[in-house]
Amino acid sequence: MHDHTHPNQPDEEDGPFTEYRLLEVALRELLIEKDVITQAELHKTYRMMDDRGPHNGARMVAKAWSDPAYLDLMRRDATAAAKSIGLEPTWLNLIALENTDAVHNVVVCTLCSCYPWPLLGLPPDWYKSRAYRSDVVQNPRKVLAEFGTTLPETVEVRVHDSSADMRYLVVPKRPERTEGWSEEQLAELVTRDSMIGVVPALAKEDL
Amino acid sequence: MVSKSLLDFRGVHDVGGVLCEPFAPDEYDYEPWEKRVHAVRELLATKGLLRVDELRRAVEGLGEEKYQRLSYYEQWIWAMLQIMLERGIVTDAEIGARVETVRVKLASHD
Numbered sequence: 001m002h003d004h005t006h007p008n009q010p011d012e013e014d015g016p017f018t019e020y021r022l023l024e025v026a027l028r029e030l031l032i033e034k035d036v037i038t039q040a041e042l043h044k045t046y047r048m049m050d051d052r053g054p055h056n057g058a059r060m061v062a063k064a065w066s067d068p069a070y071l072d073l074m075r076r077d078a079t080a081a082a083k084s085i086g087l088e089p090t091w092l093n094l095i096a097l098e099n100t101d102a103v104h105n106v107v108v109c110t111l112c113s114c115y116p117w118p119l120l121g122l123p124p125d126w127y128k129s130r131a132y133r134s135d136v137v138q139n140p141r142k143v144l145a146e147f148g149t150t151l152p153e154t155v156e157v158r159v160h161d162s163s164a165d166m167r168y169l170v171v172p173k174r175p176e177r178t179e180g181w182s183e184e185q186l187a188e189l190v191t192r193d194s195m196i197g198v199v200p201a202l203a204k205e206d207l
Numbered sequence: 208m209v210s211k212s213l214l215d216f217r218g219v220h221d222v223g224g225v226l227c228e229p230f231a232p233d234e235y236d237y238e239p240w241e242k243r244v245h246a247v248r249e250l251l252a253t254k255g256l257l258r259v260d261e262l263r264r265a266v267e268g269l270g271e272e273k274y275q276r277l278s279y280y281e282q283w284i285w286a287m288l289q290i291m292l293e294r295g296i297v298t299d300a301e302i303g304a305r306v307e308t309v310r311v312k313l314a315s316h317d
Contacts, residue, residue, distance in 0.1 A: 017313055019306075020281040024240050025313075026305035027288055030246055037250045044248040076313050110223030112263065113279070122237055122245065128279050131230040143230050164259050198232075204220065205311040 046106065048088075053121035056087050058167055058190035060119065061201075062183040065174040078169060088118040095160075097197070098171045101120070103156050106144065106197035107168045108136045114162035114171050120192055127196065146196040170197035177204050213309050219271045241280040248287055265289040 007184045030036045060082060064071040074081040078094040094116060097105035109115065110133045115123040126132050136143045140157045144150070151157065172194040178186060189202040217225075233281075251257035265286030269277065277285065291297045 017310075018281070020241050020277070020284050022309050022313070023288060023302075024247075024284050025309045026302055027284065027291065027297065028243060029309070030301055030305055031251075031291075035297070036256065037247065037254070041250055042243075042246055045250050045317050046242065049242065049246060049249075085310055110225075111220055112266070122242075124232075125235040126230070126232045129230070129233075130222050131228050132232075134225045134227045135230040137223045140286065143264075146230055146232055158245055164263070 004102070011142070043108050049122070052088070052118050054119075054190070054192035054195065055083075055187070057116070057119040057192075057195045058187040059085060059183070060096075060169065061171050061190045061195065062186035064171055065186055066183050074171070082119065092116060092118065093166050094119075095157075095166065095168050096171050097168055098159060098198075099173045099197070101155070101173075103158060104144075104197065105158050105160060105168075105170050106136060106140055107160050107162060107170060108133055110137060111161075111163070114164055114167060116167040116195040119169060120195060124192070144198060147193065149199050170195050172197075172201040175201050175203050219260050219269075219274045220267045244280045244287070246282050248283060251287070251291075256294065256296065257287065261290045262286050 019187075022060075032039055032042075060074065060078075063085065064074050064081075069146070070081060070084075071082065074096040075098070079092055079098040081096070082092070082094060097104055097107070100139040109127075113123055113129060117123065131141065137159050140159050141151065144157070162168055175189055178181065178189070188207055189204075191199065191202060193199045194201045223292070248257060248262065252259065266274075266282050269285070270283060273285075274282070288297075288302065292299060292302075
């Protein structure tokens with residue numbers, strides 16, 4: 001542990017300094033020196049990134065479970081639904097995908113990593129992996145089984161391929177025996193992976 | 208299965224339905240340097256200095272060997288640098304010199 005600070009020293013939890021790590025420091029320093037970006041703007045961006053996470057998407061899902069008018073808005077214009085509760089994604093074309101007894105939706109970006117990150121935070125590593133991107137469009141049930149999700153053959157599985165211009169948020173099925181729960185309580189049941197569509201929402205017993 | 212003839216026309220990034228290693232979900236925490244790359248990219252985008260299609264063009268132009276070898280944020284920082292060079296915001300000479308300065312500075316800390 002160092003006993004003094006160095007502004008340009010990458011954090012200690014970073015791995016070994018690869019050429020690309022050096023490039024990150026070099027490019028960032030140059031952009032700041034040239035006043036293309038400022039340190040203050042960077043810190044503001046870090047804070048914004050920290051505020052993003054599945055708790056945002058979970059608020060939307062819990063509200064959709066509770067409020068038929070909000071569910072209707074989400075079906076028509078999910079971007080407007082996000083904005084209406086003060087969430088950030090002004091630039092997103094967002095589509096909500098409702099899971100039902102008949103249809104299960106799962107989301108991928110086969111080309112890269114498009115993801116509704118203002119609502120879910122940064123994507124998990126597996127979402128960006130070649131294996132997930134390649135396999136889920138071909139063998140969705142097999143991939144879902146890797147997450148412990150087994151669906152009856154009678155349920156149709158739909159795989160949605162995101163793009164730079166179009167992002168998806170899965171609305172999982174509302175868990176049983178949660179009648180009368182507040183939106184805050186319901187949101188606790190809504191996980192990141194359930195909004196990607198690889199698992200259901202948590203059950204009451206899971207809390 | 209997608210036919211071979213169609214696969215021949217694909218970019219290296221276009222992997223939907225392509226046979227590859229079996230999928231296994233793994234979790235991992237973003238390293239701080241990766242978050243910094245993400246933040247700088249976002250800031251440049253906000254300022255209209257880096258469009259998402261520019262970044263993707265650069266990533267997809269990495270070539271197969273480099274695309275497979277580089278991690279996600281290694282691809283990004285490399286692509287971001289290409290766009291900054293194209294736009295004349297930084298020069299080859301500046302970045303080359305700065306990388307060496309950073310290398311020396313970091314090495315002297317150990």
